[in-house]
Amino acid sequence: MSRVISLAVIPGDGIGPEVVTEGLKVLDTVTDGGDVAFEKTTFSLGATRYLETGDTLTDDDLAAVSRHDAILLGAVGGTPGDPRLAGANIERGLLLKLRFSLDHYVNLRPSVLHPGVSSPLADPGSIDFVVVREGTEGPYVGNGGSIRQGTQHEVANEVSVNTAYGVERVVRHAFGVASARPRKHLTLVHKTNVLVFAGGIWKRVVDEVAAEFPEVTVDYLHVDAATIFLVTNPARFDVIVTDNLFGDILTDLAAAISGGIGLAASGNINPDGRFPSMFEPVHGSAPDIAGKGIADPTAAILSVALLLDHLGLTDAAARVQAAVAADIAERGEATRSTSEIGTAISDRIRAH
Ligand SMILES: NC(=O)C1=CN([C@@H]2O[C@H](COP(=O)(O)OP(=O)(O)OC[C@H]3O[C@@H](n4cnc5c(N)ncnc54)[C@H](O)[C@@H]3O)[C@@H](O)[C@H]2O)C=CC1
Numbered sequence: 285m286s287r288v289i290s291l292a293v294i295p296g297d298g299i300g301p302e303v304v305t306e307g308l309k310v311l312d313t314v315t316d317g318g319d320v321a322f323e324k325t326t327f328s329l330g331a332t333r334y335l336e337t338g339d340t341l342t343d344d345d346l347a348a349v350s351r352h353d354a355i356l357l358g359a360v361g362g363t364p365g366d367p368r369l370a371g372a373n374i375e376r377g378l379l380l381k382l383r384f385s386l387d388h389y390v391n392l393r394p395s396v397l398h399p400g401v402s403s404p405l406a407d408p409g410s411i412d413f414v415v416v417r418e419g420t421e422g423p424y425v426g427n428g429g430s431i432r433q434g435t436q437h438e439v440a441n442e443v444s445v446n447t448a449y450g451v452e453r454v455v456r457h458a459f460g461v462a463s464a465r466p467r468k469h470l471t472l473v474h475k476t477n478v479l480v481f482a483g484g485i486w487k488r489v490v491d492e493v494a495a496e497f498p499e500v501t502v503d504y505l506h507v508d509a510a511t512i513f514l515v516t517n518p519a520r521f522d523v524i525v526t527d528n529l530f531g532d533i534l535t536d537l538a539a540a541i542s543g544g545i546g547l548a549a550s551g552n553i554n555p556d557g558r559f560p561s562m563f564e565p566v567h568g569s570a571p572d573i574a575g576k577g578i579a580d581p582t583a584a585i586l587s588v589a590l591l592l593d594h595l596g597l598t599d600a601a602a603r604v605q606a607a608v609a610a611d612i613a614e615r616g617e618a619t620r621s622t623s624e625i626g627t628a629i630s631d632r633i634r635a636h
């Protein structure tokens with residue numbers, strides 16, 4: 285064995301553990317007999333753990349997770365509105381704390397309409413784009429507050445933070461992604477007509493960095509118009525760069541048009557390599573279907589492919605992607621369980 289990779293596994297809540305099981309099944313298959321071994325440590329973190337212990341992500345948890353080469357996460361969070369979780373804020377206290385502490389400033393979310401997948405769009409054309417979502421700033425940083433809370437005179441704010449440092453590094457990364465793709469096109473999505481300060485910095489930085497990438501063509505869309513074109517002409521997109529909030533929303537829409545949220549994978553990347561990057565499906569813990577064995581594990585499996593690619597294991601990543609594409613192509617209308625899908629994809633990898 286020439287290389288050992290330490291992997292922190294955070295199955296999380298709801299369907300998280302169900303889809304992570306299938307992701308690991310595929311990871312074990314694709315690395316079986318090779319010269320790379322994954323040494324996995326499972327971390328019990330999430331709403332379930334919070335309800336049992338009152339802990340969300342302690343300093344010790346964070347330090348322990350950080351010591352790994354990479355992280356695979358299922359999903360965290362309980363049923364929206366569950367009063368027992370009202371004070372916990374699992375999403376901010378766990379998921380965002382991980383992304384911020386590990387400096388995951390690139391949130392990479394590819395969307396591809398695979399052959400055989402039915403899109404809700406009448407005429408989707410070709411869908412093959414990647415959203416580069418900023419991962420450590422924007423309105424998600426917790427820069428807000430409320431006065432007179434709970435009264436009729438309450439005033440609440442949630443301020444979007446956009447630093448020149450933070451915007452520039454993610455924009456430069458997005459140009460690099462665009463430059464490496466055949467179409468070499470980048471679309472900035474924001475709302476510069478109204479959010480003049482936040483939008484202004486994004487527009488200025490994109491214009492400046494564009495000069496370093498003359499091979500990349502650039503355009504701009506307001507986020508509301510971007511939602512129109514994602515539905516009417518998704519083929520126009522190659523790389524989208526946008527802030528944390530717009531990227532969150534647009535990537536659920538991107539998933540929906542390209543076959544569903546069960547297929548959408550993502551990577552929270554620390555490009556500098558100072559911290560482990562974290563790979564996870566775009567979807568959440570889906571409490572409405574948890575425990576039924578019907579969640580689609582494909583997004584988690586494709587997240588494993590992104591993880592392998594990030595670690596430089598490009599052959600293994602390509603084998604997982606090919607097996608997923610083949611499985612999707614032959615899916616048809618048949619209903620299979622979460623485990624059956626994971627096993628079918630593993631079997632395809634083994635057979636090739
Ligand atoms: N990265 C994470 O850990 C995320 C966590 N959340 C949390 O997850 C919980 C539920 O959030 P929701 O807004 O309901 O979003 P969700 O993504 O969990 O579910 C939205 C809809 O998509 C369906 N769905 C999701 N994943 C699926 C899969 N793999 N196969 C088939 N159907 C799937 C669900 O059944 C539901 O109908 C909340 O606590 C939320 O905060 C939400 C998004 C991301």
Ligand SMILES: CC(C)CC(=O)C(=O)O
Nearest residue numbers: 375376379380424532566
């Ligand atoms: C807690 C949220 C930021 C999670 C989410 O919806 C996402 O990252 O897509």
Ligand SMILES: [Mg+2]
Nearest residue numbers: 532533536566
């Ligand atoms: Mg989201």
